Amino acid sequence: KALNLPQTKIIETESSPYGLLHFISSPYLRYAPGLSISYPEQVFVNNAAFNNGDWLGPLITSDNDSINYFSFSTEYLPYLTGKRKNVLILNAGTGRQIKHAMMEGTESITAVEPDKALLELLTKNYAHLVDSVYNDSFVHLKNIYPRTYLLSAHSKFDLIQVPVIDAFGGTSGLYALQEQYLLTKEAFTEMYSMLNDDGVICISTWIDYPYKNPLKVIATIAETLNENGIQNLTSHIAAIKNWNTLSITIKRKPFEQFDLDKIRSFCKEMKFDPVILSGITKEERDYYNRLQDKSFYSYIDRLLESQDKREEFYSDYTFNIKPATDNKPYYSQFLQWKSLSRLSEAFGDQSLPFFEVGYILLYLTFFQILLLALILIILPLFKIGWKGENTFQTLLYFSGLGLGYMFIEINLIQKFTLYFGNIIYAAAAVVSLMLISSGLGSLFSQRIKALSSRIIRILFLIVVSLIIYTLVLSPLLKTTIIFSFPVKIIFTTLLIAPPAFLMGMPFPLGLRLLASKNEAVAGGQIPWAWGINGAFSVTGAVLATIIAVELGFIWVMIFAASAYLLALVSNLIWK
Incomplete structure (x- = not known):
């Protein structure tokens, strides 16, 4: 949509992993999250960066007024x-927050x-477009x-700065299936442990409606502090808002x-509203920038009250606002199936943006593939027969x-994405090592006689190795x-190759075992097994x-181990 603006043009294109x-260059771009209505000037952004069509950040210099607004924004809170002598900026992007720290x-x-291509x-x-900050x-x-x-x-740092969460106006749930490890509870725990005694974490989020992102961030912060032994949460959290942005700081002390x-004085001067602050009053929260739905404040109070109240709220609320974890790193997955009818009733034809597109498409894709798979598996049975001696065992195995x-x-x-710090490296390493190792396992299986007893032993070793990996892999990688x-x-290689080598054996051994049964060969079960x-x-x-x-x-x-256990059981039946 930015390219539809007058006098807008692309000045550079570069691909990366x-x-x-x-x-792009445009005289009509504006970007100033958390800006005060008291700011007397305009905010010009002549250049900006996009990644896959999504906003990445402004390219700002000190030559225009694109950076001077900072002390008039909620992001000035920390x-x-x-x-803040020693600052850590995560996902630094186009360097906007670096400029803030320099000021x-x-x-x-x-x-x-x-993103190495962006840094290049x-x-x-x-470099001149961002005052050579890097x-x-x-x-x-x-x-x-x-x-x-x-x-x-x-x-250790005096300030850890997390990038602004989500896009203004929402994304219709397009990122529901994106793994966001920087926003998990474990990530906040790690950030908290890296703070100096007087250090703070700062994070800002758009105030969406219905309320999702602000509540999920606050829930994550609350659980992080509780797990670090802090019970009086409001003494360690300060949050202020303008009309569309909430900025939150978490302080170690x-x-x-x-x-x-200072925070109250700043809010009064800039016409911001404190949302979380020790000793806050009801009137303070909604004085300058009034929300149409005041339940926002009671929701926050319930999240900060106690773990029991939080769990109760998680269960009652329309959207999934439980903190993301490394085990479930889908921070932007808010939709709950139980809430579909409630959303439809409340918003009618306008409810589509809340039906997270990526999440819905995942299920549609699964049911399409499953339907085709069942059709293609069942159709051959009309030719090879439904009651063959090994039909059921072949299907299970x-x-x-x-x-x-x-x-x-x-x-x-997923595990190695964090380990390598890049999903491209992780996918390349895992897929190539598994294919090579299982290929070698398949080659080695030619030396093993195709007997059910031998296959059972191999499958048992695979199941045991998967159980061990479930318990020790994450701590080992960290x-x-x-x-x-x-x-x-x-x-x-040492971690992946041994189990992958074993996983390459059952398929060729199973085909050879099936081929040893005359009825299976005559009935066409070998291509069916493929x-x-x-x-x-x-x-x-x-x-x-x-x-x-x-x-x-x-x-x-666990389901992977169960699947191999299913194959093991089918061999017990065969045997």
Whole structure:
């Protein structure tokens, strides 16, 4: 839509593993989240960056008025309560928050940005569009996934800055299936542990309606603080809002009275409203920027009251606002099936934006694939017969292998995304190692006699290895995340290759066992077995995602072990 603005043009295009980057130039762009209605000037943004058509950030310089608004915004909150000498900026993007920190006299800035192509542009050919912030001597650039940095770093900071959450106006749930590890409860715990004694975490979010993002952020913060032994939450949290943005700071030490006085004075000067503040009154919360639905404040109070009240609220609320976790890292998945009828009644024809498109499409895709798989599996039975000696065992065995293999592959890609800090590296490592190792396992299986007893032993070893991996893989990866990239590759090979080698054996051994049965060969069950395995492999890729969203990745591994156990049981029947 930005390209529809007059005098707007693309000035640079670059592809990267994270998508297609566009830099555009336009005299009509504006961007100032949390801006006060008291700000006397205009905010000009002449250039901006987009990734896959989505807003990435403004390209701002000190030459125009695109940065001077900062002290008039809710994002200024963490600088009110102390000097921030050492700042960590996660997902630094186009460097807007780096500029903010520079304006406040920060002595050291650690900027974490995973997109290497973006950094190449902003440190070389287009550095002038952002005042060369990434080239400054006290900006320490880390080209790594932010969550991976949190897991591997040992530094302490006065301020940890998290990027603004979601897009103004919403995204119709397009990101419901996006894994957002920077917004999980574990990520906030890691950030909290990296704060100096007087340090703060700052995060801003658009105030959407119905209320989702602000409530989920606050729920995540509340549970993080509770798990760190803090019960009086409002003494460690301060939040202020303008008409569309909520900025929140979490302080390691309780806010002092002079901190609270500064925040109240700032809100009065800028015509902001404090939303969470120790000793806050009902009138303060909705004085300058009044919300049509005042229940927002009571929702927040319930989330901050106690864990029991939070759990009760999670159950009652229309949307899923339980904190995302590393096991279920789908922060933007808000839709609950039980709420569909309630949303339809409340919003009628306007309810579509709340029916998260990505989430709905996932289920539609699954049912389409499942229907086709069942048709293609059942149709051959009209030719090979329904009551063959091995028909049921063949279906159990080869469907179990197809599902189990894909479940494990999807699960390992998820685990190693954090480990490598890049989903491209994780997918490449996991898929290639599994294919090579299972291929070698298939080759080695030629030396093994195709007997049910032998296959049962191999399947038993696979199931046991999966159970062990479910218990120890995540802690092991977090312990070794500090390894260099070449060492990580070697370590990943040692972890993935042994079980994948075993997983390559059951399929060819099963085909050979089936081929030894004359009735199966005559009835055409061998090509049917190939078809079953292929159909359930495709189905398994989608089903694994559904299980991860609804139950978590631990359950994906449990279902993988169950699928191989199903194959084991079918061999017991064969035997």
